[in-house]
Amino acid sequence: MERSTTSDTASEKPNPSHHNTGAVQMRIKNTNSHHDRLSQSKSMILSENVKVAEPVNRHRRNHSQHNLTLADIISTQDHTVVEKEGYLLKAKIADGGKKLRKNWSTSWIVLTARKMEFYKESKQPALANLKPGYKPECVDLCGARIEWTSEKSSRKNVFQITTVSGNEFLLQSDIDFLILDWFHAIKNAIDRLPKERSCTSRNLEFKLRRSSSIELLNSLDTESKEPKPEHRKSLIFRLNYSASDTNDRNRVKSRLKKFISRRPSLKTLQEKGLIKDQIFGSHLHLVCEHEKSTVPQFVRLCIKAVEKRGLDVDGIYRVSGNLATIQKLRFVVNQEEKLNLDDSQWEDIHVVTGALKMFFRELPEPLFPYCFFEQFVEAIKIPDNATRIKSIRSLVKKLPRPNYDTMKILFEHLKKIAAKESVNLMSTQSLGIVFGPTLLRPEKETGNMAVHMLYQNQIVELMLSEYSKIFGSEED
Secondary structure, eight states, X not given: OHHHHHHHHHXXXXXXGGTTTOEEEEEOOOTTOSTTGGGSEEEEEOOTTOOOOOOOOOOHHHHHHTSOOHHHHHHHSSSOOOOEEEEEEEEEEEETTEEOOOOOEEEEEEEOSSEEEEEESOSOHHHHTTSTTOOXXXXXXXXXXXXXXXXXXXXXXXXXXXOTTSOEEEEEOSOHHHHHHHHHHHHHHHHHSOOHHHHHHHHHHHHHHHOSSSHHXXXXXXXXXXXXXXXXXXXXXXXXXHHHHHHHHHHHHHHHHHHHHHSOOHHHXXXXXXXXXXXXXXXXXXXXXXHTSSSOHHHHHHHHXXXXXXXXXXXXXXXXOOHHHHHHHHHHHHHOSOOOTTSGGGOOHHHHHHHHHHHHHTOSSOSSOGGGHHHHHHHHTOSSHHXXXXXXXXXXXXXXXXXXXXXXXXHHHHHXXXXXXXXXXXXXXXXHHHHHHHHOOOSSOXXXXXXXXXXXXXXXXXXXXXXXXXXXXXOO
């Protein structure tokens, strides 16, 4: 009512008789509003060339939520066209150059032409972004670097993104073609952006705009200035100290080199019993020879534990367990002979399945030996199903005894997992996706990695579907 009255007054033609006064007194009486007490009495001078301004809503929440439309929000964002989105495992390991503790989590990642946004388990990030106060973690790709890394994590298929501001992220997926697709998509986005120098200068300008003082400017100017006379003594002292400190470090390095050169070899330590034979990372036949068996004891224990309490678990073998606990289990297996997987510290069955997958992933030569890789790939390409099964069966029979026996007991176990598909949602196709790249891989990555992974999945899936024909004792 207040707005309409004022507007009508302003739109009427001026009355000559009222020209001398020219003042409209506005009185707002609202005893219920605490925010309008300071504006209970106001006066405004109106003329025919001046329009009355719209009343300004002083309530901050109303101003931010109701005055902005969806179009306003989208228009303020740059490069909002989504190029790719989906789930990946993410770990932030550095923030502004400061190292952070690695903590893997599943994130819904949205890639645009200029940036990446990480959402917490949100399948509709566009809607989540409109919630009051919700701010997804954002990564500016301008000037960023992307590279594959195997040193930052024991997981496979890990690549690292480093931004110009010193933030570092690890992204990972067990599905080879999926992570490869993400790597190329992000790399292409980075390559299309300006080079690192322009991005760095823009970041500097942003910091200067946000700075409330001129300290940053002064620090930049100081680098180009010569030291003042009163500071020369302290500069000379620092130079002398740095020189002596460098000499000390060189002496320490020299002593360390001598110590390392005199240290006993791994074989000597193993012969003396100081270091026991490792289970993880050793060749399959060496583990079996040490245990005087054709199937590693650790594999049998894991299978027994999963069949005892994991057949009905949703996403068994697909869901990742806690990496720190898996590494702890790995250490126990490598150092101790007896292992009790019924212990409370291994109660999460995903830790057991994660350790079993890690055992096969870290074999120096996979369960399907390298020399058989191309033969299995050619066999799976055969169009006729009966001939294809017969060819796969023939190859399996040629495998070394530890590989054959371990493969047989593993696939028999996975067949039991697939039989519970209605409960655990793990079909033969899902198990093929999980175990294909782990059990079967080429010695050297040549050609299309995604095509190789497709054949790997199909081989495992076929061997599970036709288990009795491939591993059966009777001839077809």
